[in-house]
Amino acid sequence: MAKAADPTAAFFEELATRTDEPLLRKATGATQLEIVDGRTVRRWVIEVDKGRISVRKGSGAATCLIRADKAVFDKVATGKLNAVAAVLRGDLAVDGDWRLLVRLQRLFPSPPRRRGRS
Amino acid sequence: MNDGLVKILDGNTFVVSDERGDIEASLTDPTGLFSFDTRFLSRWILTVNGERLNPLSVDDLQYFETRFFLVPGTGTVYIDAKLSVIRQRAVSTGFHEELTILNHADKAVSLDVRIDAGCDFADLFEVKDALKKKGRYSAKAERRKLTLGYERGPFARATEISASAPARYDDGGLTFKVRIPAHGEWTTHVDVVTARLGAGQAPFERQDPARVLTRMRRNLERWLDDAPRVECDWDQLKATYRRSLVDLAALRFSPPIAGGRSLPAAGLPWFMTMFGRDSIFTSLQALPFTSELAATTLRALGDWQGVRVDDFRDEDPGRILHEMRYGEMTAFEERPHSPYYGSVDATPLYVVLLDEYERWTGDRALVRELEVEARAALRWIDEYADLQGTGYIWYQRRNEETGLENQCWKDSWDSISFRDGSLPGFPRATCELQGYAYDAKVRGARLAREIWKDPELADRLERDAADLKRRFNRDYWVDDDQYFALALDPDGRQVDALGSNNGHLLWSGIVDKSKAKAVARHLLGPRLFSGWGVRTLASGEARYNPIGYHTGTVWPYDNSFIAWGLRRYGFKDEAAEIAAGILDAAEFFDGRLPEAFGGYPRSQTKYPVQYPTACSPQAWSTGTPLLLLRTMLGLEPYGEHLVVDPALPQDIGHLELLDIPGRWGRMDAFGRGRVDVRG
Numbered sequence: 001m002a003k004a005a006d007p008t009a010a011f012f013e014e015l016a017t018r019t020d021e022p023l024l025r026k027a028t029g030a031t032q033l034e035i036v037d038g039r040t041v042r043r044w045v046i047e048v049d050k051g052r053i054s055v056r057k058g059s060g061a062a063t064c065l066i067r068a069d070k071a072v073f074d075k076v077a078t079g080k081l082n083a084v085a086a087v088l089r090g091d092l093a094v095d096g097d098w099r100l101l102v103r104l105q106r107l108f109p110s111p112p113r114r115r116g117r118s
Numbered sequence: 119m120n121d122g123l124v125k126i127l128d129g130n131t132f133v134v135s136d137e138r139g140d141i142e143a144s145l146t147d148p149t150g151l152f153s154f155d156t157r158f159l160s161r162w163i164l165t166v167n168g169e170r171l172n173p174l175s176v177d178d179l180q181y182f183e184t185r186f187f188l189v190p191g192t193g194t195v196y197i198d199a200k201l202s203v204i205r206q207r208a209v210s211t212g213f214h215e216e217l218t219i220l221n222h223a224d225k226a227v228s229l230d231v232r233i234d235a236g237c238d239f240a241d242l243f244e245v246k247d248a249l250k251k252k253g254r255y256s257a258k259a260e261r262r263k264l265t266l267g268y269e270r271g272p273f274a275r276a277t278e279i280s281a282s283a284p285a286r287y288d289d290g291g292l293t294f295k296v297r298i299p300a301h302g303e304w305t306t307h308v309d310v311v312t313a314r315l316g317a318g319q320a321p322f323e324r325q326d327p328a329r330v331l332t333r334m335r336r337n338l339e340r341w342l343d344d345a346p347r348v349e350c351d352w353d354q355l356k357a358t359y360r361r362s363l364v365d366l367a368a369l370r371f372s373p374p375i376a377g378g379r380s381l382p383a384a385g386l387p388w389f390m391t392m393f394g395r396d397s398i399f400t401s402l403q404a405l406p407f408t409s410e411l412a413a414t415t416l417r418a419l420g421d422w423q424g425v426r427v428d429d430f431r432d433e434d435p436g437r438i439l440h441e442m443r444y445g446e447m448t449a450f451e452e453r454p455h456s457p458y459y460g461s462v463d464a465t466p467l468y469v470v471l472l473d474e475y476e477r478w479t480g481d482r483a484l485v486r487e488l489e490v491e492a493r494a495a496l497r498w499i500d501e502y503a504d505l506q507g508t509g510y511i512w513y514q515r516r517n518e519e520t521g522l523e524n525q526c527w528k529d530s531w532d533s534i535s536f537r538d539g540s541l542p543g544f545p546r547a548t549c550e551l552q553g554y555a556y557d558a559k560v561r562g563a564r565l566a567r568e569i570w571k572d573p574e575l576a577d578r579l580e581r582d583a584a585d586l587k588r589r590f591n592r593d594y595w596v597d598d599d600q601y602f603a604l605a606l607d608p609d610g611r612q613v614d615a616l617g618s619n620n621g622h623l624l625w626s627g628i629v630d631k632s633k634a635k636a637v638a639r640h641l642l643g644p645r646l647f648s649g650w651g652v653r654t655l656a657s658g659e660a661r662y663n664p665i666g667y668h669t670g671t672v673w674p675y676d677n678s679f680i681a682w683g684l685r686r687y688g689f690k691d692e693a694a695e696i697a698a699g700i701l702d703a704a705e706f707f708d709g710r711l712p713e714a715f716g717g718y719p720r721s722q723t724k725y726p727v728q729y730p731t732a733c734s735p736q737a738w739s740t741g742t743p744l745l746l747l748r749t750m751l752g753l754e755p756y757g758e759h760l761v762v763d764p765a766l767p768q769d770i771g772h773l774e775l776l777d778i779p780g781r782w783g784r785m786d787a788f789g790r791g792r793v794d795v796r797g
Contacts, residue, residue, distance in 0.1 A: 023425055084456040088449035090272035098374045102421050110426035
């Protein structure tokens, strides 16, 4: 993905174009994301039904809540920060269904390569 | 084993103290209260009127609770003790301690009872490597509690200490002013609670310690009740079996995503976490006794299966994880364990376990549930593991700072060597990996044909497996001495030392029938077989050392799979001989087999010399007696039936394994010792 001006928004836009995601075929449930940008909180809901993804802005019933600063989520959305490490660190707050988080972290892109594969 | 340390645990929360119940951890030693790979208490010292206490005895009640009997005074003479102190401790979310002081005098006493408390919040990796901390510490004493804290940016961990009796809390502990009447007693309950993992959570999770304890006791009873029973003439075998069951119960670990189900963690104290390789091998060993560990292992490892190319974590799509950690260094990406994927055997072994699990349980639903994961694992073997494009599994780490150099089970720096002791470069293709790949393809083909209904995939996997077997028997066979080389080096040359890996090759089925006899002869021959078991590296090799970690010691787990391999090729007596040696050795360790012991000839030492290691009990050593029971009785699922084909060492006499669970319901197996072993 090219460097977007708003990586978080770009991530959700791209996600909304995916209909079937094989990596999430075992996941079912809704996740509320709250991205804190200064004084505003931007909200998205990702709903997964056995791999079928739907993304919408706003709030809704969810079994998993993920909350992060936009600066943090920008990095996660571009693969520069590993989501699991961010959770352990406290940069990404998670409440609720951990299993859903473990599934969702599969959606984030690979980090930049360190060097060519030998 | 008798290292003077007392350990209790529940999952990945554990307490290691001295025999007084005190904790005085230095940065480099593994005492303290640990949870999720973080030390939550590094100092916990009880004094009465300023005096340390002396241990009279320790009662290991269960793996999760213990009782210390103490008297004041640090000398060896305490005949005049007028006081007794009883500390009963159980793990909960942290630990719970019941402290009782008995006054044996005929007049009242006034006492200053003090507990010094402190914490360095070390990451287990820091304890192992003695590293310095980067964050800020805090201590907050209030009227009813003391809170010790650590913060590094958003990363925060805390320990809360409180007691039921009135106490004065200060930054370094708590003091009770106690008056005990003549022949009276005083009791208080002290709780140490760790901050819960994960931000955005309530900082402390309180559970009623009494209820936690009841739950753990019931759970252990049920675990023991559910397991098959062993009846035999040899009492020590019964004791070893029971020890194994209890230790395996203790090593169960429920990862945050497993919904309360558990899998085997690798070992206490360093390895109370999910390891791909160790969890799989232990689940395989335990299958005839319980299938729950295998099911959870397969699900949890499937959940965390690699999906992307990440050089720092040595992750590829389809790869099964090596190790998962939750501590500070992992959180700040100073270590890659979130999770780390640097092993190359866990992925093919994942498919092996899935097939073996179905053969025992008949649980086709799980095989269907994990079809995507198993297919991805099989693809990984061909698409990502063949670094040289030669049709073999190779390994070379991409994370050169904190990744693992040797990604096979013999993971020490000098484990893979030529006869002359020189070490090969990277990438390396150790032999047992090719065996696992072969087995994964053969078993994957069965699953594809019978359960996934994909005959095309099944045909291809079978063709690939046959081709791999043919090439392997040509490329790895050391013709002049009739065994398989340890590995191929980057130039495709045989790394030609003789090692125990040959036994794993029998287990995998990759060995040509015509070569099996020569391999078995080596495994039981004087260079590899010590009398107790098969050495990791044969005597006579340049790097052979009877106390070299992977260069001459005997690993019980290794031997259990070698015995299984020997049975697979029909060498029943040889398998019985190995079982006899390892089970004899277990007797010297009170039924708890260590990770490894010295490779000295049995005739020379008369007893097995334990390798000095801090990790005990260790899961795959704990699983060893279970797998040896299977190999001795010749248990093999065959369709809907369990086949029993015993070949027992003579000394065992009569052996019964009752209520073996499986797709047949429950079944019994009987055998009588007839194999004359050397011993």
